[in-house]
Amino acid sequence: MPRVSQQQTDQNRIAIEKASSRLFREKGLDGVSVAEVMAAAGLTHGGFYGHFSSKDGLAAVACAKAFEQSGAxxxxxxxxxxxxxxxxxxxxEGYLATATRDRPGSSCTAAALAGDVARAQADAPVRAAYLDGVKAMAARLASLQPDAGSPEAGxxxxxxxxTLVGALLLSRATKGDPISDALLASARAQLLQQGAES
Structure with a gap:
């Protein structure tokens, strides 16, 4: 059997990271198997352990990658x-849009994985990746404040x-009822009004 080139190995790892990032946000950490991730990446199940030692390790990498992609x-x-x-x-406006609510696999990692990470063991690698992502999200929002850099902006x-993450989570949980859209609209209006006042 021919040996896989380093370039192909790198491409395979990227495919695994992308597939897992999307699937974990869509279905949760416990709702996705290694076999499902590998199939979505177009690879065989056996190839997984050449890239990651465990599903927990993959979850941490996928979480970090998802936050990174969102920031980009x-x-x-x-x-x-x-x-x-x-x-x-x-x-x-973009975060609190119905399109964001309806596409958890390609939207906010903070909202998509909050429940899973809250239930994860304290020493689970995904918790550290999630915390780093949340801190980066907070820093991004602080940089958008008129007094960026001040303690008040933080x-x-x-x-x-x-407000953003909570409204998105509640909107997803109530999707199909008019309150779902109302949650997004109310949070959006409140945040935009606060922005206009500052």
Whole structure:
């Protein structure tokens, strides 16, 4: 059997990370098997352990990668918006959109994995990756405040993050009922009003 090149090995690992990142956000950490991840990556189950020692290790890498990808997407969206206020508005409107609610596999990792990470063991690798991602999200929101860099901006960013993630989680949990859209609209209106006042 021919040996796989380093380039192919790297491509396979990237495919596993991408597939697991999407699947874990769609179905939760316990809702996805290694076999399912590998099938979604277009690889055989046996190849998994050449890349990761365990599903827990993969979950941590996938979580970190998902936060990283989300940050890169926001940076791309912000590229044409020079003012922090415009970027904040775009963030709030994009985050609290029905499209975000309806696509957990490609949207916010903080919301998609919150319940799973809360139930994970204290020393689970995914907890550290999640914490790093949440801190990065808070820093991004703080940078969008008019007084970025101040302690008050950091405090507002934490409150805004709690509102964003909470509204998205509740909206997903109530999808199909009118309250689902109302949760998004109310949180969006409140955050945009707060932004206009600051």
């Amino acid at each position: 997407r926001w940076d791309q969206r912000f590229a044409d918006l020079p003012e922090p206020g415009e970027r904040r508005r775009a963030y709030v 405090q507002r960013a934490l409150a805004e993050m709690a």
